[in-house]
């Protein structure tokens with residue numbers, strides 16, 4: 001049941017934003033964008049590169065004008081009451097101007113002073129935040145010597161000098177290794193326990209799954225699907241079986257045999273492979289393997305793996321994340337289109 005508008009920390013309706021033409025004609029960055037985030041929850045805005053995540057965050061944070069629609073954040077209209085909104089939000093991500101030459105502690109004191117805390121209060125706040133983000137020991141090191149995970153935790157701390165009601169976090173783990181990513185996840189989980197509403201953008205399905213109470217999937221400037229991580233996984237499949245037949249001629253037969261195990265009966269065929277979204281991988285693996293054997297079909301390979309972001313989009317929307325109709329082999333995205341940073 002959707003929360004009533006007044007209980008929403010963020011409510012965006014029919015938002016449209018087109019950047020001024022930059023030479024070649026571009027579609028709008030946001031086109032009918034809608035979002036409702038209840039207070040005290042973590043909302044994941046999941047989408048590939050160019051989907052409009054940063055544009056949406058900048059609009060909600062009052063940093064960017066838009067052409068059409070309404071956006072209310074913390075109960076205030078971002079256009080007419082920008083000042084009230086800014087007082088209640090924090091913003092972390094591709095913005096924080098952390099000084100590489102200063103230590104983590106010096107940076108936090110500087111940000112606290114910029115937020116008008118008196119010097120003793122600024123020092124106290126810096127210590128609290130260093131402690132909270134596991135940076136106390138490395139607080140005197142220069143930021144230029146920080147690991148990626150430490151650096152991102154410092155960004156988070158800088159966004160929390162004055163505890164905001166709503167925190168926007170734009171791709172907090174882009175470019176981090178798995179260890180750094182886990183550190184940042186832990187830090188974000190800690191925030192939520194303090195009652196902050198968090199809007200997190202990410203290109204990683206797993207990240208949204210780990211952190212968010214609710215996920216909205218964004219493609220081409222519009223939310224194309226949404227639900228709890230559990231609901232989305234039930235629609236997409238927790239795992240995908242990938243079957244590679246010895247003889248390509250067997251593909252249609254394999255599809256027919258595997259269909260009863262596929263979530264929604266949807267089989268995806270591309271590049272000489274049959275992909276089957278499944279809920280219970282052990283059950284599906286054993287069942288499909290036995291049925292294929294009984295039919296005399298020989299496989300070159302059989303894999304179990306998590307769906308890629310593009311597969312999720314295709315499965316839920318029938319189009320790739322970048323907007324091509326999914327008509328089969330010819331236009332199936334390669335795995336690079338997942339947008340994993342180089």
Ligand SMILES: Nc1ncnc2c1ncn2[C@@H]1O[C@H](COP(=O)(O)OP(=O)(O)O)[C@@H](O)[C@H]1O
Nearest residue numbers: 019022029047048049050051052053054055056
């Ligand atoms: N300052 C800008 N000027 C013109 N086009 C932009 C600008 N910023 C973003 N865009 C375009 O708007 C679309 C959405 O971009 P963005 O919001 O950055 O997506 P994401 O954060 O999901 O990668 C993209 O097509 C991008 O090229």
Ligand SMILES: [Mg+2]
Nearest residue numbers: 053054055171
């Ligand atoms: Mg972005």
